[in-house]
Amino acid sequence: MNKQVEIAIIGAGASGLMLAGMLDEKNIILIDNNSKVGSKILISGGGKCNITNGKVKPSNYLGEQRFIRNIIKRFDQYALLKWLVNRGLKPIVRTRNQYFCENSAKELVDILKREGTSKSYQLNTTVKKVKYLSNRFEIETTTGKIIAKKVVVASGGLSFPKIGATSIGYEIATSFGHTVNTLSAGLVGFTVQPEQFFFKTLSGIAIDVKIRVDSKEITGALLFAHKGISGPAVLDASLYWNRGKISVDFLPTLSIDSLKSSKKHLSKILGLPNRVAKALLEVLEIEDKPANRLSHKEWEQVEILKEYSFAPAGTFGYSKAEVTKGGVATDEVDASSMMSKKVENLYFLGEVLDVTGELGGYNFQWAFSTAFVCSKGIN
Numbered sequence: 509m510n511k512q513v514e515i516a517i518i519g520a521g522a523s524g525l526m527l528a529g530m531l532d533e534k535n536i537i538l539i540d541n542n543s544k545v546g547s548k549i550l551i552s553g554g555g556k557c558n559i560t561n562g563k564v565k566p567s568n569y570l571g572e573q574r575f576i577r578n579i580i581k582r583f584d585q586y587a588l589l590k591w592l593v594n595r596g597l598k599p600i601v602r603t604r605n606q607y608f609c610e611n612s613a614k615e616l617v618d619i620l621k622r623e624g625t626s627k628s629y630q631l632n633t634t635v636k637k638v639k640y641l642s643n644r645f646e647i648e649t650t651t652g653k654i655i656a657k658k659v660v661v662a663s664g665g666l667s668f669p670k671i672g673a674t675s676i677g678y679e680i681a682t683s684f685g686h687t688v689n690t691l692s693a694g695l696v697g698f699t700v701q702p703e704q705f706f707f708k709t710l711s712g713i714a715i716d717v718k719i720r721v722d723s724k725e726i727t728g729a730l731l732f733a734h735k736g737i738s739g740p741a742v743l744d745a746s747l748y749w750n751r752g753k754i755s756v757d758f759l760p761t762l763s764i765d766s767l768k769s770s771k772k773h774l775s776k777i778l779g780l781p782n783r784v785a786k787a788l789l790e791v792l793e794i795e796d797k798p799a800n801r802l803s804h805k806e807w808e809q810v811e812i813l814k815e816y817s818f819a820p821a822g823t824f825g826y827s828k829a830e831v832t833k834g835g836v837a838t839d840e841v842d843a844s845s846m847m848s849k850k851v852e853n854l855y856f857l858g859e860v861l862d863v864t865g866e867l868g869g870y871n872f873q874w875a876f877s878t879a880f881v882c883s884k885g886i887n
């Protein structure tokens with residue numbers, strides 16, 4: 509016999525779990541294809557989960573700014589932290605206003621599970637399709653059919669398929685007439701073209717840089733990697749990159765003029781790890797000699813280190829990306845309840861929407877804020 513419920517939540521990840529805990533209704537089922545809930549939370553933030561950020565603004569997100577503001581303001585970082593602290597979490601700030609769990613992301617998952625204890629889980633179950641049949645939704649899964657009055661799509665994006673990501677959220681949206689804006693991997697490293705293959709020889713070394721993508725300037729660490737470049741500044745840059753060139757300032761805190769009178773070799777005064785300095789000088793065909801002996805022409809070449817421009821070949825893809833850019837168009841979703849404006853009793857939460865946060869806890873904040881708004885709409 510088919511299971512009958514009031515509310516079916518597709519996805520027991522960040523937003524789905526939070527919503528389940530906040531809903532008054534008891535006849536709820538959370539469906540997830542993993543064998544445990546909150547899989548992504550558990551591996552996030554190096555196992556400690558970067559829950560939110562001390563400074564959250566709509567401009568930390570790609571997406572429609574008014575829609576984002578309306579949702580975040582109803583359950584912002586202070587409200588989230590208060591909610592968690594009241595339930596026993598002791599979040600701590602690490603770098604750049606980022607709040608993490610004290611010891612392990614499990615602390616957060618345990619709280620979310622505890623809040624939702626009265627709700628039932630259907631794990632190891634993959635949702636295949638959702639249909640609408642006279643006032644009810646029929647959810648086809650790998651373990652049978654579920655009939656629900658309301659369906660909440662909290663199935664996340666395409667990143668990290670190895671822990672359950674599928675395209676089901678976008679498929680459901682499209683099948684009900686929603687627009688899904690172009691999807692691509694976000695918060696992800698860049699692969700490089702042959703001219704930048706020398707980056708790969710520096711694999712494992714991290715340096716502080718400033719990256720410019722379009723009109724955006726991002727300061728932070730760049731990590732040279734086997735496949736190209738990664739690290740926090742690069743991940744953030746990937747949010748704003750749509751093919752074309754980026755430019756890297758390898759000397760973000762140095763003025764070239766301050767170096768010109770030095771008697772030391774150039775590679776020693778750039779403030780870069782020796783291997784990086786040597787590789788960059790070699791590629792730019794600048795002889796490594798005492799700085800005060802460089803010609804005007806050579807200094808012009810050194811200036812390139814302040815604005816090294818190149819076009820990445822692509823990204824490391826969804827298998828390494830932390831998020832998916834694009835998604836369900838937000839002008840088709842009611843910001844006061846997260847309900848579809850096209851289909852009554854169908855809701856969209858979290859990453860499946862066309863809203864993507866920067867690195868730093870913004871994506872979990874988004875997932876939790878949308879869950880709160882939805883819970884108010886349904887309750």
Ligand SMILES: Cc1cc2nc3c(=O)[nH]c(=O)nc-3n(C[C@H](O)[C@H](O)[C@H](O)COP(=O)(O)OP(=O)(O)OC[C@H]3O[C@@H](n4cnc5c(N)ncnc54)[C@H](O)[C@@H]3O)c2cc1C
Pocket residue numbers: 518519520521522523524539540541542546547548549551552553554557558559560633634635636662663664665667668671672673674675676829830831857858859860868869870871872873875
């Ligand atoms: C490695 C990694 C680290 C990250 N670290 C951080 C961080 O520290 N801070 C931060 O803010 N953000 C971080 N993120 C991003 C963050 O995890 C997501 O933005 C957030 O989890 C999205 O919440 P959600 O509820 O929309 O989806 P999810 O939390 O992804 O939950 C969706 C759930 O639906 C399930 N599902 C998918 N398809 C189906 C299907 N067909 N049938 C059944 N179940 C299905 C999935 O398995 C998953 O459990 C990280 C992401 C990754 C990949």
